[in-house]
Amino acid sequence: MQGLLKREDNEIIALVIQGNHRAYEVIVLRYQKLVFNIIYQIVKQQDSAADLTQDTFLKAFQALNTFRQGAALRPWLLRIASNTALNHVRSTKPYQSLEQLLEDLPGQEPASNDDVEKKVESKMNEERLMEVLETLQPQHRHLFLLRYQHDLSYEDIGSVLDLPVTTIKSLLFRVRSKVRLLMAREIFELTNQ
Amino acid sequence: MKSDKPNSSCDEIQNQFDLCELGLGQFDLSARKQMESHIESCDQCKKWLSDWELIKLETQQLPQLEAPSSILANVMSKIETTPKPVPTFAVSDLLLTVAGLALLIFSSRHYGADGIEGSMAWCLCFLILFAVSQIFKVKGQETDYAK
Numbered sequence: 001m002q003g004l005l006k007r008e009d010n011e012i013i014a015l016v017i018q019g020n021h022r023a024y025e026v027i028v029l030r031y032q033k034l035v036f037n038i039i040y041q042i043v044k045q046q047d048s049a050a051d052l053t054q055d056t057f058l059k060a061f062q063a064l065n066t067f068r069q070g071a072a073l074r075p076w077l078l079r080i081a082s083n084t085a086l087n088h089v090r091s092t093k094p095y096q097s098l099e100q101l102l103e104d105l106p107g108q109e110p111a112s113n114d115d116v117e118k119k120v121e122s123k124m125n126e127e128r129l130m131e132v133l134e135t136l137q138p139q140h141r142h143l144f145l146l147r148y149q150h151d152l153s154y155e156d157i158g159s160v161l162d163l164p165v166t167t168i169k170s171l172l173f174r175v176r177s178k179v180r181l182l183m184a185r186e187i188f189e190l191t192n193q
Numbered sequence: 194m195k196s197d198k199p200n201s202s203c204d205e206i207q208n209q210f211d212l213c214e215l216g217l218g219q220f221d222l223s224a225r226k227q228m229e230s231h232i233e234s235c236d237q238c239k240k241w242l243s244d245w246e247l248i249k250l251e252t253q254q255l256p257q258l259e260a261p262s263s264i265l266a267n268v269m270s271k272i273e274t275t276p277k278p279v280p281t282f283a284v285s286d287l288l289l290t291v292a293g294l295a296l297l298i299f300s301s302r303h304y305g306a307d308g309i310e311g312s313m314a315w316c317l318c319f320l321i322l323f324a325v326s327q328i329f330k331v332k333g334q335e336t337d338y339a340k
Contacts (some may be wrong), residue, residue: 021272024270024272028333032265033257033258033259036258036260037257040258046261050263054267054271058272061272080270112245118209126254126255126256129252130255144252145255146251151253169217173212176211
């Protein structure tokens with residue numbers, strides 16, 4: 001096991017395909033935290049996130065034959081995780097596609113003054129940001145966090161969401177505007193309380 | 194430019210900054226310099242940019258949950274107890290080969306191997322096989338991801 005931990009993803013996958021199923025443990029150990037967090041950020045329930053994380057790894061295991069040798073495992077795995085989590089959300093909540101966001105142009109942020117600026121600074125903390133992110137639709141939050149928390153490249157996000165890079169960039173353009181707008185609204189409400 | 198109030202120029206600059214950061218649109222060196230010098234000299238845009246940088250930083254630093262320890266054990270036990278499925282393409286390929294051979298034999302007997310009718314029969318066989326293989330491929334993907 002110790003020796004396996006040092007091996008690259010592609011070497012591990014080759015071993016699993018050859019029949020060494022225990023090698024798959026390394027893949028689960030390596031990616032379970034990331035997959036669990038990505039799913040949790042979409043479904044927002046720990047129990048469901050744990051179940052869906054298991055489903056993701058089982059689906060990935062069963063689909064290993066279709067994994068292109070030499071390709072990056074992370075975006076492939078995250079794609080399965082995203083589909084699994086978004087399907088779960090779709091089955092429980094009304095669904096709006098990512099593309100629909102392209103038609104949803106946010107308005108302008110309210111102006112700030114010195115007093116507001118101080119409150120903005122104190123408000124811009126983790127808790128407020130999480131509140132704002134939670135008001136986003138799961139797909140939009142997912143896109144934003146893939147880029148700005150998990151630091152995935154536009155190309156990798158494109159692979160995960162099965163969308164062209166230019167669409168990813170256009171969507172991000174709008175989602176980040178929306179995040180700023182929501183942050184500004186929070187601040188506006190705070191200062192008018 | 195020194196201003197605390199938003200104006201169309203600031204909006205435009207902020208818009209340009211976003212497009213530039215995302216690699217959307219084309220900005221030459223002078224446009225970039227103009228944008229940078231505006232942000233440098235404009236209090237509102239400077240504030241806008243520092244707020245955005247802060248949002249990015251805080252997003253990066255958002256706490257991540259530890260995955261429950263049961264995940265690994267559950268996945269591995271299911272993998273051990275569930276036999277690895279036979280790849281769907283192997284069965285479908287076999288069926289396709291048999292169907293293709295049957296079609297080819299039928300068409301060559303019926304139309305003969307030569308002439309325009311023979312060529313058309315070969316093309317038809319190829320098209321049918323291609324369509325069926327695509328259907329199998331799509332079905333395979335659906336079962337992989339829709340479970």
